[in-house]
Each structure stands twice: as C-alpha cells, then as structure tokens.
Amino acid sequence: MSLAYAYPASRFEPAVVPDLNDRGIREQLSASAIKGFFRLAQAWKLRDEDACTLLGGLSSSAYYEWKKKPAKVLEVDRITRISYLLGIYKALHILYGDDLADNWVSMPNTNLLFGGKTPLSYMLSGGLPAMQILRQLLDARRGGV
Structure with missing residues (x-):
C-alpha cells in the first residue's frame, strides 16, 4: 500500500x-x-549578566563590544538563540498588551513548566532547549502550532 x-x-x-x-x-x-x-534586552529589562547567559555564556567584554559595534558575524548557536528569543518576544506581543508582554518573562508563573519561577529563570537555567520549549508553548497558545 502506498x-x-x-x-x-x-x-x-x-x-x-x-x-x-x-x-x-x-x-x-x-x-x-x-x-x-x-x-529585546531593553524591553525585558535584562541585567547584562542575564543577557550574556541567554546568549550562551558570552563574555562581558564581548557583550559590550557588540553594543558598540553590532556588525559581528554570529556563530550558528548564537543566531539560533537570538532567533528563539525574538520569536518568544513576538509571540508575547501577539498574546498580550505591550506592558504585560515585556514584563511576562520576569513574572512568577504557576504553569507546571516554571514551577512558580519566572520564565526568564527557566531560560537561564535551561539554555537553548528551554528557549525552544518556551517558544513552542507560546506558539501553541496563540494557535500557531
């Protein structure tokens, strides 16, 4: 059977x-x-240390260099991380008003995935897989999956 x-x-x-x-x-x-x-880091009010962690452990000196001169060619891992984060940002702005969307990652969340912690802490501790899961969760909530 075909x-x-x-x-x-x-x-x-x-x-x-x-x-x-x-x-x-x-x-x-x-x-x-x-x-x-x-x-995104400005909208989410990320600490520089947290921003570096989300970027895969970027050093502080490299982070500040990126701020001054954003023309660096990113590695696959970093561009993938940024893609997930921007997708999360976009999904939040589709789901919620601007204020809630920008504050959501820093608010304690009762979803079993987060266990009362913030989505930001979930991403900081879980890295790229956590970003992927969070992106899928938000896409499902907005009906994109």
Whole structure:
C-alpha cells in the first residue's frame, strides 16, 4: 500500500529555512539579530549578566563590544538563540498588551513548566532547549502550532 495517498497535497509552499552553516547567510542576518536582541534586552529589562547567559555564556567584554559595534558575524548557536528569543518576544506581543508582554518573562508563573519561577529563570537555567520549549508553548497558545 502506498502512503502517497494517506495525506492530501499541501496548498502551502514549503518554508525556506536559511542554511546557518553558510557564513554569507549569517553575515546577512547577524547585524539585525544583534540589534533586535538589544531591543529585546531593553524591553525585558535584562541585567547584562542575564543577557550574556541567554546568549550562551558570552563574555562581558564581548557583550559590550557588540553594543558598540553590532556588525559581528554570529556563530550558528548564537543566531539560533537570538532567533528563539525574538520569536518568544513576538509571540508575547501577539498574546498580550505591550506592558504585560515585556514584563511576562520576569513574572512568577504557576504553569507546571516554571514551577512558580519566572520564565526568564527557566531560560537561564535551561539554555537553548528551554528557549525552544518556551517558544513552542507560546506558539501553541496563540494557535500557531
């Protein structure tokens, strides 16, 4: 039995996923990703130490250099982290008003995932997998999944 008939053909074009292993693509995305991250850090009122942790343990000196000159080409891990964080930021702004969206990550949360802690502490301790799970949770809440 052929599985070709199991599912109807999609009417949507497949999403184009950028090849982050390609340095040229990362060069195109990096400056705007860094600028977006700093806007997010300001909106979320992140401490510099927490921002460095979310970026995968970036050193303070590198962090301040990024602030001065955001033209650095990001590694795959860092651009992926920023992508998840910006997706979380966007989902929060779709779900809630601006004030709540920007404060949500710093508010204690009773969802079993967070155990009464803040979503920010969840991401700080869980790293990239926690960011991915949080992004999926928010996308599901807004009906994007």
